[in-house]
Amino acid sequence: MSSPCDPQHAPAGDVGAALMVIDSRLKALYDGEAETDPEQQRLSDQFTASLGPNEVDDLLDGTCTLIYMFMRWLRMAYEDHDRDVIEYVLPGFVASMRMMPKSVRPEVIPTMAGLVVAAGTGLSPNLWRKQYGDWTGSEMNPLEATAVLLAEHINRLTDDRDFATRVIAEALSSSSQDP
Template identity: 55%
Template sequence: MLIDSRLRSVHKDRTDADPEQEDLARQLISSLGPEGLEDVLDGACTLIFLYVKWLREAHEAHEAHEAHDKDVIEYVVPTLVTTLRRMTRSIPPEAIPTMSGMVIAAAIGLSPTLWRQQYGDWKKTELTPLEATAFLLAEHINRITEDPDFATRMITEALTQVEAG
């Protein structure tokens, strides 16, 4: 929900930003408490895993047609790092290796949550970079598919399948 809200706000005219929706998102996060916040962090890591899994499969399918030897790490991580580095007001440089490490972990099939746990608790300075990473991956998928709602719909369909299964 949070990533979808960010995607929609970016694609709207900046003057159309919905402060009420932003307030609701802030209230939701602040009302969760420590356990709820951990669930949101795990959810963001799950989004990263699913987005990278989709990107890996898309690149593998493309490689089969084009005979390229590049993988998702080679295509996605450099762009992600470059974009995060440009976000100097929101993303501290020391958080970028953690975010790229999580994406690489997901690209080789490891859970970003389990990979991240080896480094201890989340730091407050890593929360915005985590959200930005999930957002940037979703936006990358939307650009590839030329569908501004594809990443959100993909997650919604995955959740529906889990509930039905």
């Protein structure tokens, strides 16, 4: 029986734009920038301001698609070692979010953990979240942080700072070449 949260029913959104945002955040993280570079922040603000309502929804859906793809990769990697992805990803993920009180309010951590669990069990994070109503403004930074933390986890596992974004970019490239 198919779930209403099955990924086949979910819009993919603008995965390319979401990947660009996540890659930018990862580069800032790896460059040791605690705060975003003012020029980078200006460009990010300009990009965000240029988005209409449908484009914002596409970016949200794209970010959720990234979360799903990252968790799918992690699930396969952990299953290859007879480990449960939720057991090995969720505790560190929640601990990391708790250390970011300026960006991630404590009350949204359970929602972000739910997104990770949904994706880790093969459900669409955006359809899972949609059950509970519209996205809130207080969930935007934590949603971005969720994707960044998962990508960074993959990069640490592979000992390659660009692996997570590269694997998604390659998947996007190969899917755009399919007839």
